[in-house]
Amino acid sequence: MAQLFQKTPAQRKALRLLTGPSRYVLLFGGSRSGKTFILVYAVLVRALRAAGSRHAILRLHGNSVRQSVLLDTLPKVAKLAFPGLKFKESRQDQFVRLPNHSEIWFGGVDGEERVDKILGKEFATIYFNECSEISFDAVNTVLTRLAQRTPLRNRAYFDCNPSGKSHWSYKLFVEKRDPVSGLALPFPQNYASMQLNPAENRANLPEGYLEETLAGLSERQKQRFLEGRWLDDFSGALWTPEMIERDRTDRLPEEFERIVVGVDPAVSSGSEADETGIVTVGRDRNRHFYVLSDASMAGRPTEWARRVIAEYHRFRADRVAGEVNNGGELIETVLRSVDADVSFRAVRAMRGKIERAEPVAALYEQRRVHHLGRFPVLEEQMTTFRPESNDSPDRLDALVWAVTTLMENTSPRHIIS
Structure with a gap:
């Protein structure tokens, strides 16, 4: 199948990380940096390589992942990277089936019923979109279903606009420590992360987005959404x-x-x-x-x-x-x-x-x-x-x-x- 998708240097580097030796990979960085696009692309590639495999793209709320990924990013990725690819959507169960019978499921982890639907299946890939919104307990529960037997190596992907350094994703992927115990991870090589920022995705952004929209934010918000930096947590602050x-x-x-x-x-x-x-x-x-x-x-x-x-x-x-x-x-x-x-x-x-x-x-x-x-x-x-x-x-x-x-x-x- 011919591919028209021209990857940026940052996206090519991200793909090497996503297909490297690490089992868990986090892409973090500023707003509109292409994180979701390249991760959906990676999930599609894995689904097409292993017939009958099952994959999940999850967010805190099911409505959010449906609107932002199922109805927006996925069709864009398919059109640019896999022209001619057809897939069938099950609106009732929130998944798409590819021609090789692989499935990509979409869901939220904010309710017992939705989590139960996920826990009832096994997956070869689980992608946590906007993981800064998801609790560490929910992530660990869902990861018990990263267990489908396929020719693929089972992997979990994560992305986020970096929040405070107290967040579990910073502790896990940057400090390489267990977010609960604070102890060093026994297999730190299984966890990898990479920063992607909107400046590296300028060719795909509307005119003025970097210079006007993001540059006009407050200094702390620019650190997060323009520069993709983890924020220092303020000692004594009532809110984190x-x-x-x-x-x-x-x-x-x-x-x-x-x-x-x-x-x-x-x-x-x-x-x-x-x-x-x-x-x-x-x-x-x-x-x-x-x-x-x-x-x-x-x-x-x-x-x-x-x-x-x-x-x-x-x-x-x-x-x-x-x-x-x-x-x-x-x-x-x-x-x-x-x-x-x-x-x-x-x-x-x-x-x-x-x-x-x-x-x-x-x-x-x-x-x-x-x-x-x-x-x-x-x-x-x-x-x-x-x-x-x-x-x-x-x-x-x-x-x-x-x-x-x-x-x-x-x-x-x-x-x-």
Whole structure:
């Protein structure tokens, strides 16, 4: 079968690693660096080489892997690298069958039913896409099914945008230590890793993506998504990247009991003024909390007030909770100038930022807070804020006010569509 796919030098190097002596391989690096593309390519090659073999591509959530890999990356790889290749998709069971009767299964590891479907089969290849979102326990459970007898050597592949150095993937693949015990791996040669960055994939990226989109991120986010570097974990920080990643979601619950827009207002404007933190959070019937949006902005009071009211109506929120320590009655006044009927609650900081934030951080430790998508600036404030910090984390404060307000008991509310 003719191949039209022209591999970049970095992709050729990655393929040598993926087919080398190591059984477990991690590709880490910046956003849009081609990690997923080359790993799907490697899985397809293995599937085509061994008739009747079975392979799995997994992510935390099944919906995510279906949208990003099954419906997007896989067809692109097939078109470019294997023109004319036909495969049949089973929508019910979430797998594709190749002409040689090999199968590639797609699934999530966030639910018992989905994991059971995976554990009921044996595989020659297991690929953990965006493994920074997946717990080490889930990975170890799934790896028990890397056991199909084929002419291939069974392998597990991983990829991620590197998070904090406390994450299990850094400990396992970079430090070559067991993430639980901290002891050195008995067979370190079985674990290999390679960094791929978007600059090496420039030919396949849209114009301006590197110079405008990624270069415009905050310094810490540039380290992760542009430079593909592992982040130093801040000693004493209440949140770690792993705490946020492990419970990130792409699905809403069936019903919210309450939704609150938290506001930490900037009382001045201009180029040197702080942003106004505007973060919307919902609580479900199981008392789990979902961060729905971060609409924080810099601007005059009338500008951020319009943004707050827009979020209030967008999510059909029950209340706006705004800090009044600095702005006083001005905050309610400016909000009601935009919407006189807004349900507003003034909240006043009677304790220090750390004391207010600790109960919210405890909810993250209990795995009861989920980010619906990614909020890079908010999450950076969360993972870098320490007791000795003198910064004013506007987005973090808005999150804390929203969650604190939602921790109160009230009756159920309508379903969010």
